[in-house]
Amino acid sequence: MNLLFVASECTPFIKTGGLADVIGAVPKALAAEGVSVRVLIPAYPALSDHIASGTQVAQFDDLFGGRARIVAAQADGLDLLLLDAPHLYDRAGSIYLGPDGQDWHDNDLRFAALSYAGAQIGVGCLDNWTPDVINAHDWQAGLVPAYLRQHDGPTPPVVMTIHNIAFQGVFDATRLGALGLNADMFTPDGVEYYGKISFLKAGIALSQKVTTVSPTYVAELLTPDFGMGLDGLLRARQSDLSGILNGIDLDVWNPATDPALVATYSAKSMKGKARNKAEVMSRFGLTDGDGPLFCVVSRMTSQKGLDMLLDCLDDLVGHGAKLALLGSGEPGLERAFIDASNRYAGSVGTIIGYDEDLSHLMQAGSDAILIPSRFEPCGLTQLYGLRYGTLPVVARTGGLADTVIDANEAALLADCATGFQFAPITSTMFAHTIARACALYQQPKIWGAMMRRAMRHPVGWDLSAAAYLDVYTAAQES
Numbered sequence: 300m301n302l303l304f305v306a307s308e309c310t311p312f313i314k315t316g317g318l319a320d321v322i323g324a325v326p327k328a329l330a331a332e333g334v335s336v337r338v339l340i341p342a343y344p345a346l347s348d349h350i351a352s353g354t355q356v357a358q359f360d361d362l363f364g365g366r367a368r369i370v371a372a373q374a375d376g377l378d379l380l381l382l383d384a385p386h387l388y389d390r391a392g393s394i395y396l397g398p399d400g401q402d403w404h405d406n407d408l409r410f411a412a413l414s415y416a417g418a419q420i421g422v423g424c425l426d427n428w429t430p431d432v433i434n435a436h437d438w439q440a441g442l443v444p445a446y447l448r449q450h451d452g453p454t455p456p457v458v459m460t461i462h463n464i465a466f467q468g469v470f471d472a473t474r475l476g477a478l479g480l481n482a483d484m485f486t487p488d489g490v491e492y493y494g495k496i497s498f499l500k501a502g503i504a505l506s507q508k509v510t511t512v513s514p515t516y517v518a519e520l521l522t523p524d525f526g527m528g529l530d531g532l533l534r535a536r537q538s539d540l541s542g543i544l545n546g547i548d549l550d551v552w553n554p555a556t557d558p559a560l561v562a563t564y565s566a567k568s569m570k571g572k573a574r575n576k577a578e579v580m581s582r583f584g585l586t587d588g589d590g591p592l593f594c595v596v597s598r599m600t601s602q603k604g605l606d607m608l609l610d611c612l613d614d615l616v617g618h619g620a621k622l623a624l625l626g627s628g629e630p631g632l633e634r635a636f637i638d639a640s641n642r643y644a645g646s647v648g649t650i651i652g653y654d655e656d657l658s659h660l661m662q663a664g665s666d667a668i669l670i671p672s673r674f675e676p677c678g679l680t681q682l683y684g685l686r687y688g689t690l691p692v693v694a695r696t697g698g699l700a701d702t703v704i705d706a707n708e709a710a711l712l713a714d715c716a717t718g719f720q721f722a723p724i725t726s727t728m729f730a731h732t733i734a735r736a737c738a739l740y741q742q743p744k745i746w747g748a749m750m751r752r753a754m755r756h757p758v759g760w761d762l763s764a765a766a767y768l769d770v771y772t773a774a775q776e777s
C-alpha cells in the first residue's frame with residue numbers, strides 16, 4: 300500500500316508538540332506492515348538543508364500567491380515530500396505564530412496550500428507515485444478531501460486523524476474564493492461551520508474514515524463537553540470513527556542508549572538513573588532532600604492544567620518533594636512558575652523554553668512526571684515517563700486514562716500499578732494524589748517494583764500500526 304501523510308510538523312525536523320513525534324514515528328512502524336509512507340510537510344526554514352539536497356518532483360506556477368514546488372528528500376529514515384513555497388513558509392520564528400504572538404495573518408492560505416498540494420499528489424501530480432490512501436492530520440490538512448471533491452476523476456480515500464479538537468482552523472466565510480473552494484462546498488455537509496469555514500470540520504465531514512489518538516478520547520469527543528462544537532458531526536460519523544492509541548519511537552526514547560542522558564540505564568540495571576537525577580537537580584537549582592523529584596515537560600496552556608499545579612505547590616514542597624518544570628506558552632503561567640521558583644527556591648525550579656535534550660534528561664532523572672491535563676487526546680509524555688521508569692501522575696482523561704494504571708490498593712495487590720490517576724480533575728484531587736505519590740515513594744520496594752513494571756509496559760507502535768492499516772484498508776473498501 301502507498302500512503303501519503305499530510306501534516307504540519309514532523310520530528311526530528313520541526314516540532315511544537317506530540318503531533319510531530321507521531322508523524323515522525325508511525326511511517327517507520329507502518330513499513331513493518333508493508334506500507335510505504337511518504338510524508339508531505341511544509342518546507343519551513345528548518346528544512347532548508349533538505350530542500351537544497353532534495354530533488355524537485357512537482358511544481359505549481361501559482362500556489363495561493365506565489366510559485367511553489369514539491370521537493371523529495373530522504374532523511375532520518377523518512378521519505379519526505381517538502382512543499383517549498385517561500386511566500387508562505389520561509390519565515391523566522393514559530394511555524395504558527397508571527398512575532399506579535401498571534402496566528403500568522405495568512406494561516407488559512409498557508410495550510411490550504413498544504414492541503415491542496417496533498418490533494419494534487421492524490422490525483423497524480425508526481426510522475427511515478429500515487430497514494431492509495433491519504434492520511435490527513437489535524438486541521439492544517441483538513442481541506443485535503445475538500446479539494447479532492449472538486450476534482451473530476453478518481454481520487455484516493457482520505458483518513459482524517461484528529462490529534463486535538465481544540466484546534467479547528469476556523470476562518471471567515473469571505474475567504475472561500477481565496478481558498479479556491481467552490482461556492483457549493485459551503486454547506487453543512489462540506490466546509491461550512493456556524494457560518495464560517497472550518498478546515499477540521501471539512502476533514503471530518505468529507506473523509507472516508509476518521510480516527511483519533513486514544514479510545515477514551517473517542518468517547519469523550521462524542522460529548523458536548525469535549526467535542527467543542529463538533530460532537531454532533533462526530534456522532535453522525537460514529538460508525539466511521541475509531542480511536543487508535545499513540546505509541547512512541549522506541550529507538551529515540553530508550554534509556555539504555557539515549558545520548559541526552561548523563562548515564563544510561565535499563566530495567567535490569569537502574570544505577571544510572573540516580574546520576575541523571577543529580578544532573579536535573581543541579582540544572583534546576585534544586586537542593587538535596589529525601590522526597591521525590593517531580594517533573595513537568597509541557598506546553599503551558601489551559602489544556603495542560605498547570606494552574607492546578609500552582610495550587611498544589613505548598614503541599615508538594617511540604618511533603619519534601621521537588622519540582623523541575625520545563626515549558627513555554629501563556630505568559631501568565633510562565634510568570635507564575637518563575638515566581639514560584641523564587642518563592643520556593645531550592646524546591647521548585649523553572650526553565651522557560653523548548654529544549655528537546657533537556658526533556659530527555661528530565662524523563663530519565665525524575666522520579667515522577669506530573670500531567671494534570673483538563674483534556675488530553677493521547678499525551679506522549681506519560682508514555683516517555685513509563686519507558687524511563689518515571690511514574691506518571693495523571694488526570695483521568697483521554698489517553699492518560701488509557702495508558703496509566705493507578706496505584707490503588709487493588710492494583711498494588713495485583714502487582715499491576717504503573718502510576719497515579721486522579722479524578723475529578725480538580726486542584727484538591729491533584730494535591731491528594733501528589734500526597735499519595737509522595738507517601739509511596741517512601742516505600743522503596745513498592746516504588747522500585749512500579750518503576751520496573753512501568754518500563755516493561757508496552758508503549759511501542761506495533762499494535763497501533765496494525766490498527767491504522769485496518770482503517771486504511773477499510774477506507775479503500777468504503
Ligand code: ADP
Nearest residue numbers: 316317597598626652653654655658678679680
Ligand atoms: P501536546 O502535543 O498536546 O503538546 P503531547 O504529550 O502529545 O502533548 O506531546 C508533547 C511533546 O512535546 C512531547 O514530545 C514533549 O516531550 C514535548 N515538549 C513539550 N514541551 C516541551 C519543551 N518545553 N521542551 C521540550 N519538549 C517539549
Ligand code: GLC
Nearest residue numbers: 317318462463675676677678
Ligand atoms: C495533540 C494532543 C496530544 C497528542 C498529540 C499527538 O497535540 O494534545 O494529546 O498526544 O496530539 O497525537
